[in-house]
Amino acid sequence: MENNKTLVEFQHVSKEFAGNTAVNNLNLTIQNGELFVLVGPSGSGKTTTLKMINSLEKPTGGTILFDNKELASYNILKLRWKIGYVLQQIALFPNMSVAQNIALIPELQHQFKSKSDRINLVNNLLTSVDLDPKTYANRMPSELSGGEQQRIGILRAFACEPQVVLMDEAFSALDPISRTQLQNLVLKMHTETKTTIVFVTHDMNEAMKLGDRIGVMDNGILQQVGSPTDIAQNPANELVSELFANSGSKDVYETYLGRIGTLGYYVQHAGNKETVKYNENDTLRNGLTELAKGHEIEIVLNDKTMGYLNQSSIIKFLNDHQS
Numbered sequence: 001m002e003n004n005k006t007l008v009e010f011q012h013v014s015k016e017f018a019g020n021t022a023v024n025n026l027n028l029t030i031q032n033g034e035l036f037v038l039v040g041p042s043g044s045g046k047t048t049t050l051k052m053i054n055s056l057e058k059p060t061g062g063t064i065l066f067d068n069k070e071l072a073s074y075n076i077l078k079l080r081w082k083i084g085y086v087l088q089q090i091a092l093f094p095n096m097s098v099a100q101n102i103a104l105i106p107e108l109q110h111q112f113k114s115k116s117d118r119i120n121l122v123n124n125l126l127t128s129v130d131l132d133p134k135t136y137a138n139r140m141p142s143e144l145s146g147g148e149q150q151r152i153g154i155l156r157a158f159a160c161e162p163q164v165v166l167m168d169e170a171f172s173a174l175d176p177i178s179r180t181q182l183q184n185l186v187l188k189m190h191t192e193t194k195t196t197i198v199f200v201t202h203d204m205n206e207a208m209k210l211g212d213r214i215g216v217m218d219n220g221i222l223q224q225v226g227s228p229t230d231i232a233q234n235p236a237n238e239l240v241s242e243l244f245a246n247s248g249s250k251d252v253y254e255t256y257l258g259r260i261g262t263l264g265y266y267v268q269h270a271g272n273k274e275t276v277k278y279n280e281n282d283t284l285r286n287g288l289t290e291l292a293k294g295h296e297i298e299i300v301l302n303d304k305t306m307g308y309l310n311q312s313s314i315i316k317f318l319n320d321h322q323s
């Protein structure tokens, strides 16, 4: 029977380059609608895994299913229309305006019935990321900052309503402020569009902030797959706990909260942006209630709040109240 929940499935997938194993016997399922993060040190096989999803690399062993059909049986060029791709090296077309870049793929797919459809799509997408269409639509990529260019790269990837968006170290070259803004943008796009995203990073903090589930890779081998809570609380082995420890465990709780805060905020994006501060155990519960209502909150960490945050019930609480 078909399982519509699975979008990508790696079955015993390996990839060798001239005798060197980049990916070793990978078994992994990525669900429709999830934000899946692959994290691991340099050379661990993340990019190779990602590229096998859009067939930029072909496995040397095993099988990949896409939407329950063997990837090898697809017309790859057609399939790539349905796969958004965002790279670290910002890849906007330099001779096209912002609007032309964003509308390119839907245009090639004849998705616009009229000129106003095209203008509406571009204007809505730009407005959704706080870039005024009047100012930005006709600019050329060279007239944008790095962060703005990557923002447009993300919009372009989402513009054709892809089945999945692949992002490879998309923010690694950016300054910390732009990086945080773009991470928040990805969470917002994901919450709003429910598009499946596979995000590659070497940064555990970024993984903890973004991932619904995280896959930890090392040396071509998938070490563990789990929610941020699983990875933080029950690392499968030394490698995972070291990677986690090196990322600074305090930061992890902060990014964890960042994620919760961002989700809370974006649930009611256009609504009330009241800021309330909480710093005690009991008020944290109240804070979460506010958050579930869509209010933005800031939680100051101390021993008590850290104790409470250790419970995975915090996530359950938000899930129960947001749906």
Ligand SMILES: Nc1ncnc2c1ncn2[C@@H]1O[C@H](COP(=O)(O)OP(=O)(O)OP(=O)(O)O)[C@@H](O)[C@H]1O
Binding pocket: 017, 018, 021, 022, 040, 041, 042, 043, 044, 045, 046, 047, 048, 049, 202
């Ligand atoms: N085209 C290629 N030819 C030969 N070897 C390759 C090729 N692409 C990747 N490799 C090797 O495969 C291994 C995994 O590389 P990959 O780029 O997937 O790792 P990664 O985890 O994404 O690393 P990084 O974060 O540095 O990009 C590395 O040893 C790399 O040198």
